[in-house]
Amino acid sequence: MLAVFAFKAYSVDIVKLQLQQYSKNKAAHNSDVIRRALEITEPEYGAFDLQLVEITMSGGRMILSGLTGKLVNTLILPGNARWDKQHIAIRIPIRLGLLGYRLLLINKVDLPKFEKINTLQELKELTAGLTNYWETTKILKHGGYKVMETGHFDGLFLMLDKHRFDYLPRSIYEIYAELEERKDTLENVVVEPTIALNIPMLSYVYVSPSEPRIAKRIKSGLQKLLANGELKELLYKHYGDDIIRANLQGRKIFQIENNYYNHDDNEYNNYLLYSK
Structure with a gap:
């Protein structure tokens, strides 16, 4: 029994997510999305410990920290080809475009x-x-x-x-x-x-290359949240008022090309809020 208990204690997934520093709404949304992705995968993966790291870091330092996995091991960033190579990229658009x-x-x-x-x-x-x-x-x-x-x-x-x-x-x-x-x-x-x-751009979760199990778990959780509609519910929970206030329908919308964005690379286009 001691051996079983030791294994369970050791197998807890420790997810270290930087608490977003510029926006309380974005910080709450980021942590809610990751927490639900972990909760919905508990039957397969077991317990987890979500640690919200309250530290101010530049974008460059945050990315380097994510590489080592010591201070933070999970980042939410705009999709980027360089970061795709450096981290484990979970290419599910958590803010739906x-x-x-x-x-x-x-x-x-x-x-x-x-x-x-x-x-x-x-x-x-x-x-x-x-x-x-x-x-x-x-x-x-x-x-x-x-x-x-x-x-x-x-x-x-x-x-x-x-x-x-x-x-x-x-x-x-x-x-x-x-x-x-x-x-x-x-x-x-x-x-x-x-x-x-x-400007076509998607927000992805990036996980330290030293944590492939956590990456696999979060990806599975996000896929479930996307399929059951909860990812969209979380988006409107935190940003619904802003979306209404922005009144996109009443604005002149100018399209700006993003050469770093590959439309064919995103398999979740049907889920995007404003997909064409």
Whole structure:
């Protein structure tokens, strides 16, 4: 009996997920998705210990930490070919493609200027503010857009408030919460009401290469959640109000090509919120 107990104790899957640092909504959604993927697979895999790691890390450091599996072993990131090679990629879009729709934060003095924009070429004449480690930065630069880069996420909002650049694209589920959290320090920043960008991009779970069992378990759990509709329920639980507020149907939607995204590589297109 002691041997059996020791095996069960040893076989507990320890999942170390970084608690998302920029958005409480996103942090809650990330942890709920991973927790449910682990819970729904308990009959096959047994007990688990989900540890939410509260630490601030740059994107690069987080990725390196995920490689070793010591500090964190599970990451949720935009799909990326380089990360696919470095980690175990679970190519199930946990946000069902919602990441691909971006709204714009702008300085309120530019509201009339943005309202008159009707083409991507007109948008290209303006400057986006982005961090130097985002996938969006690489995509826009590759597409010939003007970009002002910084290594400091919070600094972007202050720079926009001072009108150092023209717009800051953020996802539907990030933009409102991020602005609300900074309303006391930003006098001039607003959500632009007429434009949305569609940059095809999916959020995937990446697991340290040292944890293949955890990767297999989470993948199985996500497949179950996708099939029973719970993945979509979790999305609307955390982001439903933002999706309604964004009013995509009432906006001009500009398509921006993402050369890092392979439409044929995603076997779950039928599940995407806005699949064509």
